[in-house]
Amino acid sequence: MKVLEDRIRKDGIVRAGNVLKVDSFLNHQLDADLFEEMAMEWKRLFAGKPINKILTIETSGIAIAVVVAREFNVPVVFAKKAKSINLDDDNYTTKIQSFTHNKVFDVIVSKKYLGPEDHVLIIDDFLANGCALMGLLDLVKDSGATVEGIGIAIEKGFQRGGALIREKGYQLESLAIIDAMSEDGTIVFREQNR
Amino acid sequence: MKVLEDRIRKDGIVRAGNVLKVDSFLNHQLDADLFEEMAMEWKRLFAGKPINKILTIETSGIAIAVVVAREFNVPVVFAKKAKSINLDDDNYTTKIQSFTHNKVFDVIVSKKYLGPEDHVLIIDDFLANGCALMGLLDLVKDSGATVEGIGIAIEKGFQRGGALIREKGYQLESLAIIDAMSEDGTIVFREQNR
Numbered sequence: 001m002k003v004l005e006d007r008i009r010k011d012g013i014v015r016a017g018n019v020l021k022v023d024s025f026l027n028h029q030l031d032a033d034l035f036e037e038m039a040m041e042w043k044r045l046f047a048g049k050p051i052n053k054i055l056t057i058e059t060s061g062i063a064i065a066v067v068v069a070r071e072f073n074v075p076v077v078f079a080k081k082a083k084s085i086n087l088d089d090d091n092y093t094t095k096i097q098s099f100t101h102n103k104v105f106d107v108i109v110s111k112k113y114l115g116p117e118d119h120v121l122i123i124d125d126f127l128a129n130g131c132a133l134m135g136l137l138d139l140v141k142d143s144g145a146t147v148e149g150i151g152i153a154i155e156k157g158f159q160r161g162g163a164l165i166r167e168k169g170y171q172l173e174s175l176a177i178i179d180a181m182s183e184d185g186t187i188v189f190r191e192q193n194r
Numbered sequence: 195m196k197v198l199e200d201r202i203r204k205d206g207i208v209r210a211g212n213v214l215k216v217d218s219f220l221n222h223q224l225d226a227d228l229f230e231e232m233a234m235e236w237k238r239l240f241a242g243k244p245i246n247k248i249l250t251i252e253t254s255g256i257a258i259a260v261v262v263a264r265e266f267n268v269p270v271v272f273a274k275k276a277k278s279i280n281l282d283d284d285n286y287t288t289k290i291q292s293f294t295h296n297k298v299f300d301v302i303v304s305k306k307y308l309g310p311e312d313h314v315l316i317i318d319d320f321l322a323n324g325c326a327l328m329g330l331l332d333l334v335k336d337s338g339a340t341v342e343g344i345g346i347a348i349e350k351g352f353q354r355g356g357a358l359i360r361e362k363g364y365q366l367e368s369l370a371i372i373d374a375m376s377e378d379g380t381i382v383f384r385e386q387n388r
Contacts, residue, residue, distance in 0.1 A: 029307040030256075030270040032263040058253045062224075063270070066257040069226040070264075076224040076257070113223040 001041050001175040004153065005189050007034060014181045018156065026125055026153060027060040035064050038175055039071035042121070042151040045173045045194065049148040051121045053077060055114070055140065057096075057107065057132055064153060065123040072121070077113045079139060082106040092142045096135035099128075109139050116144035127152040127174060130161025137170075149173065157190050195235050195369040198347065199383050201228060208375045212350065220319055220347060221254040229258050232369055233265035236315070236345040239367045239388065243342040245315045247271060249308070249334065251290075251301065251326055258347060259317040266315070271307045273333060276300040286336045290329035293322075303333050310338035321346040321368060324355025331364075343367065351384050 013021040025031040051072055056065035057079040069076040082093065082105070091108040098105060114120070122136050133150065140147050147170060155162045155174035165172050177190035207215040219225040245266055250259035251273040263270040276287065276299070285302040292299060308314070316330050327344065334341050341364060349356045349368035359366050371384035 023304065024306065025269075028271065028274065028304055030260055030263065030272070032260050032270060033267070035260065036264065059256065059274075062253065062256050063260040063272075066224055066226050066229065066260055067264070069224065070230065070261070073227070075219075076226060077222065078224070078253075078257075080222065080253075110217065110222055112218065 001038065003034070003037055004176045007031075008154065008176055008178075009187055012187065014183050014185060014187065016183060018158070018181070020154070020156070020178070020181065022154065026064075030063050032063075032067060035067040036071070038064065038151075038153060039068040041175060042068060042123075042173060043071050046121060046149045046151070046171070049121070050119045051148050053114070053118045053120050053145075054123055055079065055109075055120045055136060056123045057081075057136060060126075061124040064125055068121070068123050068151065075113075077109060079107045079109050079136060082108045092139045094135045094138040094142075097131045099131070107135055107139070109143070111143070114140070114143040114145055118143070118145035119148045120145050121148055122150045123152075124150075125153045127155040127161045127165075127172075128159040130159075130164050133161060133165060151175075154178065195232065197228070197231055198370045201225075202348065202370055202372075203381055206381065208377050208379060208381065210377060212352075212375070214348070214350070214372070214375060216348065220258075224257050226257075226261060229261040230265070232258065232345075232347060233262040235369060236262060236317075236367060237265050240315060240343045240345070240365070243315070244313045245342050247308070247312045247314050247339075248317055249273070249303075249314045249330060250317045251330060254320070255318040258319055262315070262317050262345065269307075271303060273301045273303050273330060276302045286333045288329045288332040288336075291325045293325070301329055301333070303337070305337070308334070308337040308339055312337070312339035313342045314339050315342055316344045317346075318344075319347045321349040321355045321359075321366075322353040324353075324358050327355060327359060345369075348372065 054076040149171040152174040155177045157177040157179045180188040248270040343365040346368040349371045351371040351373045374382040
């Protein structure tokens with residue numbers, strides 16, 4: 001998606017260790033108008049799918065997901081990083097490894113808000129190694145709901161998450177896929193014809 | 195705001211210890227259309243104020259704030275609960291006591307995204323004892339920005355936060371103020387004429 005790629009080129013900062021900082025518009029300061037353009041693109045890409053719920057995970061995914069939800073006219077559910085106190089039978093739970101924080105989180109979704117009747121579009125800001133996304137897919141599977149698609153803002157195409165998810169047959173629509181980047185500011189996007 | 199009060203009566207659950215569960219529409223599953231109605235109401239209540247930025251704090255405030263940002267056509271900044279690794283000179287920092295988690299959080303906003311040129315509308319989902327809000331006000335003060343107003347979805351009017359903030363002279367607009375509630379489901383809202 002050209003508008004997102006242009007914004008990443010303009011405001012993204014590449015740091016050592018394949019870190020891409022986009023906190024001026026995506027995950028600390030948020031450009032809600034950009035999110036609306038992204039939401040409209042996903043609406044086009046997932047046209048005809050019987051989506052009745054958006055699923056994301058705290059924290060950065062929430063802002064994008066709620067704008068997408070407005071576009072699709074459906075509710076959002078966000079998976080929560082659990083405190084042990086919340087781990088009870090009323091929740092689906094899974095574990096997600098965070099490389100950023102070098103830690104394993106328990107992640108939960110209440111059984112009240114996800115079930116076999118749901119057709120889910122998963123939304124998140126980043127896809128890299130795919131750990132968070134695999135966790136969300138586990139939660140959806142446990143609930144009996146159907147995954148209709150996955151929308152990611154920025155995919156690090158040089159990490160394995162995207163390939164893993166596509167191999168499983170999911171419709172994964174990443175609006176910008178970075179195949180290479182370096183600290184001198186060079187960012188190479190994958191060409192996507194759609 | 196009648197639509198929010200009605201929703202709280204319909205879907206809110208009062209638990210022991212003055213806990214109000216609204217996770218079916220406000221902080222786990224999210225009703226984005228309701229948020230839009232709330233955003234329009236704040237737009238009306240803060241009409242004429244030179245607001246150029248929305249400020250909130252993770253996690254539950256983010257979803258509401260981004261819908262408000264769309265309505266005001268301005269960016270959102272959300273204050274982050276910090277990992278020690280992020281505490282450097284590039285951030286405004288404050289400490290916030292969480293009674294829910296019985297813990298003190300370091301909370302940060304990057305100096306890049308808040309400064310003397312900013313006229314801020316603070317948005318959050320809940321106001322009870324006011325600790326989170328006082329922390330956000332500290333951050334804004336440190337930055338030299340101006341607080342144009344504060345929009346809260348649900349205020350627990352029987353706790354001291356709202357009175358404290360109003361005494362300081364801020365325009366605080368809580369869309370629903372609960373003066374009393376009990377586990378049998380009774381919820382008494384404060385009348386607001388506006």
